[in-house]
Amino acid sequence: MDGHPTTDIPLLFAPLNIRGATVRNRIVIAPMSMYCAENGFPTDFHAHHYAQFAIGGAGIVCVEQASVTRVGRITNGCLGIWSDEHAEALKPIAGFIKSQGAVPTLQIAHAGRKASAQRAWEGNGPLTAENIQNGDESWTPVGPSDLAFADGWLQPHALTIPEIHEHAVYFAKGAVRALEAGFDIIEIHMAHGYLLQSFLSPLANKRNDQYGGSLENRMRFPLEVATAVRAAIPQDTPLFVRISAVDWIEGGWEIEDSVVFSRELKKIGVDVIDCSSGGNLVMGATNASFRRAPGYQAEFARRIKAETGIQTQAVGLIRTAQLANELLESGHADLIAIGRQALFNPNWPHHAAEEMGMTRAFKHWPHQYGWWLEKWKSGLSANGETLNVR
Ligand SMILES: Cc1cc2nc3c(=O)[nH]c(=O)nc-3n(C[C@H](O)[C@H](O)[C@H](O)COP(=O)(O)O)c2cc1C
Structure with missing residues (x-):
């Protein structure tokens, strides 16, 4: 960037090749x-929302979980990728992300027993009579067992073995549609208590057949999904x-399990493990009532990377910028994902570049902005003012 010799580039801004994709920096949205999709289709809000991150300079923009079946949506407002029409509707979003030099990812998902729930800002709980009166549809969720997520949540239908096989196909088809929509990376959502993680966790999976019980059995369905998706997409498509990494609950999924699981995923041809945590408690993974330190999940990414050799993403x-770069330089991870900080400041990657001395004169910003900002900044400096977004 901006004439700096490659060796001086902080890792945060060093490009990364993953199979056929070249990512311009290590920052992932x-x-x-x-939660504002309509029948699984994106709205104008989505288009503008994702556009700002692509303009903002991220290397990868990961579009939110899109369900591979209609009943796999967490809420009535979740995106879908269960039909070709849904893929068609996502094309402009993927296309615009790419036009700005970022790599578009789609996270393909199934909510499992946490489906048919309220949108986050409605409470994140099971649908109420009022929600349904206001137009939300309620449906029977599916899961590994007929155990509800928590008190008051709908009892799921326990998937039969033929249905488990069908679901692996739904994921594979969702991945193919995502590529048709223009996404260049597929991320499979196996976290947060949703369908695939609920098979992994002994807290949710109470099956007695070959898909429950031992760790090997609990991993079987998620590994079958990864295998089906890998087989359905081209060799040069990265798969995340x-x-x-942990349930944060005694008797639940532990980091040692994640190491074993990641090793198996690597054998299948998964390229990156995106290391989040939690989701089997009623409180969500981002719940503010948990007191968490900066980079609190990065240790999981470090351990999985060190013990399996697979590339990891910390989130x-x-x-x-300093913490993000440190986590890369110290070998915790290969990619850094930022969530709420990007909602707060979609131009975070540009500001991080500036802060790390990567650029002068706004040359890394889109021309439409950079040309003006350079002159604006000089004018402000002449008045003794400094720019500060933090
Ligand atoms: C508004 C919002 C929606 C989220 N939706 C998803 C999602 O679709 N899929 C997912 O895996 N995680 C989801 N998460 C979790 C984030 O990807 C991320 O892991 C989490 O916010 C922690 O990162 P942060 O501290 O940088 O925000 C969501 C988080 C927020 C704040």
Whole structure:
């Protein structure tokens, strides 16, 4: 960037090749559901929302979880990728992200027993009579067992073995549609208590057949999904998997399990493990009542990378360029995802570049902005003012 010799480039801004994709820097916009889709279709809000991150300079923009079946949506406002029409509707979003030099990812998902719920800002709980009166549809969720997520939540239908096989196909078809829509990376959502993670976690999976019980059995369905998706997409398409590295609950999924699981995913041809956590408690993974330190999940990414050799993505309260770069330089991860900080400041990657001395004169910003900002900044400096977004 901006004439700096390659060796001086902080890792945060060093490009990364993953299979056929070249990512311009290590900053990923974390998948963040906006809960305002209509029948699974994106709205104008989505188009503008994702556009700002692509303009903002991220290397990868990960579009929020899109469900591979209609009943796999968390809420009535979640995106879908269960039909060709849904893929068609996502094309402009993927296309615009790419036009700005970022790589578009789609996170493909199934909510499992946490489906048919309220949008985040409505409470994140099971649908109420009022929600339904206001137009939300309610449906029977599916899961590994007929155990509800928590008190008051709908009892799921426990998937039969033929249905488990069908679901692996739904994921594979969702991935193919995502590529048709123009996404260049697929991320499979295997975290946060949703369908695939609920098979992994002994807290949710109470099956007695070959899909429950031992760790090997609990991993079987998620590994079958990864295998089906890998087989359905071209060799040069990167495949990411988001996991909950731990349940944060005694008797639940532990980091040692994640290491074993990541090793298996690597054998299948998964390229990056995106290391999140939690989701099997009623409180969500981002719940503010948890007191978490900056980079609180990065240790999981470090351990998985060190013990399996797979590339990892760290996420969770990474808000400063310095911390993001340190986590890369210290070998914790290969990519850094930022979520809420990007909602707060979509231009975070540009500001991080500036802060790390990567650029002068706004040359890395889109021309439409950079040309003006350079002159504006000089004028402000002449008045003794400094720019500060933090
Ligand atoms: C509004 C919002 C929506 C989210 N939706 C998703 C999602 O669709 N898929 C997912 O895996 N994680 C989702 N998450 C979790 C984020 O991807 C991320 O892991 C989390 O916010 C922690 O990172 P942060 O501290 O940088 O925000 C969501 C988080 C937020 C704030």
